[in-house]
Amino acid sequence: MKYTYYPGCSLERNAGAYHSSTLAVAGPLGMEFQEVDDWNCCGATEFIAVDKMQAYALAARNLSLAEKQSNGNGATMVAPCSACFLNLSKCDAYLVKDAPLAEKVNRALAAGGLHYTPGSVRTRHLLEAMVTDVGFEGVAAQVKRPLYNLKVAPYYGCLIVRPGFLDKFDDEEYPTSLDKLMRTLGANVVDFPMKAHCCGGHMTQISEEVALGLIYRLLKNAADYGADVITTICPMCQLNLDAYQEHVNRYFGTHFKIPILYFTQLMGLAFDMDPLALGFGKEFIDAAPALAKIGVEPPPKPKRERPSKEALPMPMMPEEE
C-alpha cells in the first residue's frame, strides 16, 4: 500500500530511532512511504497557544502539499508522531466543520500559491495504519524471532486515542491495539492500567515538578506490573520517560531502569533485523538487559577515541595496519 509520509521534526533527530525502525519494518509489511515534499512543523502544542490563524495556516500548508502530491486522488498521510497526527487531523476536521475558518486559511495559503480542499487528506497514525491495513496476521507472517520472555508494557499516551477528531480506532481510555500487536510479536504483554495517561508533554519545561510526578506514576505502574520495557508510539512520550527517568529517580529516590522503546523497534527485533539499523543505542536507559532476554546482542557502543593514560598529549602518526 502507498502512503504519503509526514515524519515531523522529532523524527529527524531526537526520535531518529523511530524514523529508522519505521522505514525498516515498512518494507516487509508492504507499506510504501512517499515523504511530503518540503513539509513544515505541525505546530506542536505551542503554536495554537500563541496565534490561532497562523497555527491553522501552518498545519494546512502540510495538508495542501499532501493534497497536491496525490494529484487529487485523495491522499492518506501517515504520521508516526502523536502530536503531528493530532494537529494535522484536527486541522482538517475543523476546516471541514468551520467554513469561515477554512475560507480564511485558504486566503492565507493563497499568499503562497497554495490551496487546500477540506476533507481531502486523511491523516492517520502509523500504529492505526499498521494494525488496520496490514493487520495482525500480516504482521505475524513476518515474525522470525518471537519476543518470548520479554515483558512489555504497551504505552499509548494521549493523542493517538483522544479525542479522535477524524475517527476513533481504539478505546479512548483503555485501548488494546498495541497490546494485540505486541502479543502478535510473541511478547509477554503485562497489564498496564496507566497506558493511556499523560507523559507530561511539554510540562518538563514549564514546571518540572508537575512533569516528574506524571512520569513517575507511569514508571511505577509499569514496574509494579513487572515490565522489562515500555513500548511507545510517540516521540514526546519516549523523550519524557527515557531522558527524564534518571531525574525521576533522583527526585523520588527510586531506582527505575526501564528502557523506553518504539513499537517499531520491537517489531524489527521480532523480524530479526539488525538492532543498529533499528536505532538501538540512542536510548538514555540502556536497552541491553532487555535485549539479552530475547538473545539479541546490543549494537557495539561507539568507541571514544582517548589516548592512553601514560601518553602525553602529542600529535601522532596515523596507525599502521
Next chain:
Amino acid sequence: MTTTAFSPEAPVLARTRRSFMREIVEDTPGGDPRLEMCIQCGTCGGSCPSGADMEYSPRRIFAMVEADMREEVLKANTFWYCVSCYYCMVRCPQEVHITDIMYTLKRKAIREGYYRESSASDAPDFSETFVDAVLKYGRSFELGLATRYHLRHHPIGAVKMATGMGLEMLRKGRMDLTPRRIKNLGQLQAILREAEDVAREDREQIGGGA
C-alpha cells in the same frame, strides 16, 4: 461588583459590550465549543492529570468566565498547566471543547499581557520561543529552543541541561547543532504573514479576538 440588573443602562451595556463568555466562544475554532452548556459537574477537574497543581480547576474557571471575572481568569495558571491530554474533553457529558478553550485562554492571556501576573509566567515564553524558530526555519529547533528559553528563565538549570541531558542528546545523535530549514521558507513566511493580516482584520471587525 455592583449589580446592574435593574439599571436602566443594562440593556445598552449588553448590546455594546461582548461578554467574556461570548468572546471566548467566538475565538475558539472548530464551530461552537459548547462552553455555555457547562453544567458544573466537575468531571473535567477530576480527570485532569495536573488539576491538583492548578489554582482553579477547569470547572471553576468556567464558572468564573460565566461570572465575567475576566482579570482573575486570565491571570490564573490553570490553562498554562493544561497538558493537552484531552481526558476532560472525551469525558465531558456536555461535550464542551475544553482543551480548545484552554488554548483560547492562553492566547488571550498573552495578547492582553495578563500572563505576567500568573504563577506560570514562563510558560508563554516557551511557546513563543518555539513559534519564533518555526517562523525562522519552518521546523522546530530543539537546541535553540532549550538554550534561549532556559538561559532567560532558569540560567542555573540551563548549565545543568547543557552539561547533562543536552550533552547526552548531542552525543547520542538526538539533537542538531544547527537548525534545519525548509526549502520554500519564503512561501511559508508569506502564508503566515497573510494569516496574521486575516486575523487582524477579524479582530478589527469584532474586537478583542486572539
